[in-house]
Amino acid sequence: MPRLIEYRQAIREALDEELARDPMVVLMGEEVAQYNGAYKVTQGLWEKWGDKRVVDTPISEAGFIGMGVGASMLGIRPVMELMFWSFYTVAWDQIINNAGMVRYMSGGLINCPIVVRGPANGGTGVGATHSHTPENIMASFPGMKCVCPATARDAKGLMKAAIRDNDPVMFMENTLLYGEKGEVPDNSELPEGELFIPLGVAEVKREGTDLSLIAHGRAVLTCLKAAEILEEEHGISVEVVDLRTIRPLDEETIFESVRKTHKAICVDENKPFCGVSAQIASSIQLHCFDDLDAPVLRVSALDSPAFYSPPIEKLQLPYPDVIVAKALSIC
Amino acid sequence: MAAAAKTTPKHADAPINKALTRDDKIKLFRQISRIRRFEQISLKHYNAGKMGGFLHLYIGQESVAVGCVSLMGPNDHVITAYRDHGHALAVGMGMNECMAELFGKKTGCSKGKGGSMHYFAPDKNYWGGHGIVAGQTPLGLGLAYGLKYKGLKGAAMCFMGDGAVNQGAFHESLNLAALFDLPVIYIIENNGYSMGTSQARSSSYTGCLAQRAEGYGIAWEQLNGEDVYEVRARVQVAMERAHSESKPTVLEIATYRYYGHSVADANHKKYRTKEEIERYEREHDPILIWRDHMIKEGILTDAQATEIDQEAFKEAEAAAVFAEKSDWPDPSEIFDDVYWEVDNQTVASQSGRHFFND
Secondary structure (H helix, E strand, C coil), X not given: CCCEEEHHHHXXXXXHHHHXXXXXXXXXXXXXXXXXCCCCCCCCXXXXXXXXXXXXXXXXXXXXXXXXXXXXXXXXXXXXXXCCHHHHHHHHHXXXXXXXXXXXXXXXXXXXXXXXXXXXCCCCXXXXXXXXXXXXXXXXXXXXXXXXXXXXXHXXXXXXXXXXXXXXXXXXXXXXXXXXXXXXXXXXXXXXXXXXXXXXXXXXXXXXXXXXXXECCHHHHHHHHHHHXXXXXXXXXXXXXXXXXXXXXXXXXXXXXXXXXXXXXXXXXXXXXXXXXXXXXXXXHHHCHHHCCCCCEEECCCCCCCCCCHHHHHHHCCCHHHHHHHHHHHC | CCCCCCCCHHHHCCHHHHCXXXXXXHHHHHHHHHHHHHHHHHHHHHHCCCCCCCCCCCCCCHHHHHHHHCCCCCCCEEECCCCCHHXXXXXXXXXXXXXXXXXXXXXXXXXXXXXXXXXXEHHHCECCCCCCCCCHHHHHHHHHHHHHHCCCCCCEXXXXXXXXXXXXXXXXXXXXXXXXXXXXXXXXXXXXXXXXXXXXXXXXXXXXXXXXXXXXXXEEEEEECCCHHHHHHHHHHHHHHHHHHCCCEEEEEECCCCCCCCCXXXXXXXXXXXXXXXXXXXXXXXXXXXXXXXXXXXXXXXXXXXXXXXXXXXXXXXXXXXXXXXXXXXHHHHHCCCCHHHHXXXXXXXXXXXXXXX
């Protein structure tokens, strides 16, 4: 029988296994230890690993993220939680200039093996300041890597790859997914003895022949729902490509899908201006121009700050009907 | 003309200074002279248009870096801001690689990718060279965190200017340093001006800038930086605190820069008087003060001191020739040193696209 676990537990397992594997791995962040994590991702880890390996920090993002970056230069491997990725704004200089640029500016003498992780999503009625989706922003900096897992399985396997990576990895989770259960094999079932998913490898989450939906994070699940509707109600066979990692980006899997279906819609929860889907759309038109039977379309969050009022905010993020309508306009 | 040494005998007699051999003292004189000459030669070439960007000169402050760095043991580390040439040479970086970096050449310490503000030498426990004011202060904290995590008896000396004390990152760092008992020493090199704004116009404080540490329960001290003896004697106390108690310290070291914030600072003779600058050069110059010590102690004759200074001058001139003759970086190097995994052609680098130029 398949093992179903929550997305948050999958991440917790990855953290736990990496704490066990490498004594240089340290978890730090606000409420990650004694409180067990604001979203319970780190539940039980402080009790198991103690003060040295799981560290509560004050509400001081610039300070503790910068501290982690500095420690990583000496070979420590901090996995730092932003309670909300939205708080990256107050640690911007430490993340971008220090973690992101120090390797280049030192001519390759230094590297920062850090992970910054936490939820990066809207849709929870917490207002605009807590609803940012900065994957496009982080991925726009050469030197950075950026991961947005949609499922529990991917979250676990990608977290392990992120922690072992020797470059700074921005790992973006989703509060709306933390409680979602998914199939995650137990290590004992795996030939390698662990679940490890390399960065930079997309996955076709659903195969189809008429249209490619290209998405990441929670938008993948929205696309899967839209694909079902399109199949059942309109007889359209939809392929869903999950990017999983934004940078490095598996373009080949995208192009392969588009070359098969000849139509593409890029879906993300970013705002439209310079969102991830803009980058993907640009790449598709450049590399698959002759394969396309329709313009590449995009579905993104509506172009305003996040609305607080819950029923209105729901309309701001891509939902299946919007994707279905876009699909029908070209299919 | 030798300046009158202001040091009280107690600093020269501190055990850490008593332990200096004749050769150690000469080495300190050589270092301090090399930094001065390096920067004078770099200024000449900057003014001749050989360099890009900014050139923040350390001239006048040399005793601070040299004194502090001379206290370092194998597990002590240094990080600083953009006025970083002095610390770099003090930890043992070569003039050639440093000068070539200013010229933007391939042979530069950062392969021409960092420039004046971004010198690094991890093999010498030197972690830069950082351009954003106070941006390095959490990193210095992290170095201390790493030392403590690894169980090493060391200290992270994090240098900063007086203009950096009003940045939030510094205050967050102080809180964390005290909270986690980290062996970091924040060394405020107070040259009186945050660019063109005097201390009185930029900072609100009681007593002195370092005294802000009191609010965080951190030990602090204010000292004069013109004399290497004083710097060593008093910074050593903070080093001891870091090594044996794993506790932070904030030091404020009074110093003075003869040139502007950067060479491009056109106003530096407007926000302070010519007389003020000349008085420092005459009465407080760290090189003249150390030279005076050497001569009075019978360690060097005036002629020998001049010879060391001339050697430093020649070395700096040779470094400029080296830099001038060195090749520019090759455009093919633009995509090197972005990702560790790509540079090292690891398995992780094989999946996915890392660069998006077309």
